[in-house]
Amino acid sequence: MKKKFINFCLSIITDYNDNLSQKEIDKMKYGLEGLYLTITKLIIIILISLILGIFKEVFLLILIFNGIRLTAFGVHAKRSIDCLVSSCLFFIIFPILCIKLTIPIIIKQILFIPLVLLIGILAPSDTEKRPLKKKKKRLIFKFLSILIAVIYMSLSLIIKDNTISNCFVFAIIIQIIIMLPITYKIFGVSYNNYKKYEVNV
Secondary structure (H helix, E strand, O other), rough: HHHHHHHHHHHHHHOOOOOOHHHHHHHHHHHHHHHHHHHHHHHHHHHHHHEEEEEEEHHHHHHHHHHHHHHHHHHOOHHHHHHHHHHHHHHHHHHHHHHHHOOOOHHHHHHHHHHHHHHHHHHOOOOOOOOOOOOOOOOHHHHHHHHHHHHHHHHHHHOHHHHHHHHHHHHHHHHHHHOOOOHHHHHOOOOOOOHHOOOOO
């Protein structure tokens, strides 16, 4: 099904533009593969969340998480089944925790600095297919990730609604998990891929 989707989309693109190089086609193929996996994964997660009656919480956590994921990046599983299973675990279990768990404000205050520090240490965490070769770009993404983490933790302290407040905390925790070296090892993918390149400007 995935191959049919990618080949169908590529055939439409190449029909309208036959001057594309193989490198450009490969990039599009990679992007389409990511799009397909994202769509199918979201459909399954949404269906499970609707069955469990936690759609709003799942949607909110995914939305908040993607805010920091955009700058901090993180692991991408090699196999689509690994990606699907891990995503379902994260975005079904954690929303339930957001609903059921009441984290005292003092605990959130204690977690503030350690969580932001971990984001600062680990972010941005690249992948083999998309290595962050340039040092300047890595520093920009690191700064933005830290800034978003500070905003998220601050919001978790200000917002009175327990579920929404928890979503900001757990979004950071999920982001930290997917950037850990051991997570990369579990998924069998290489860590700190930028180190393979000499471009540091």
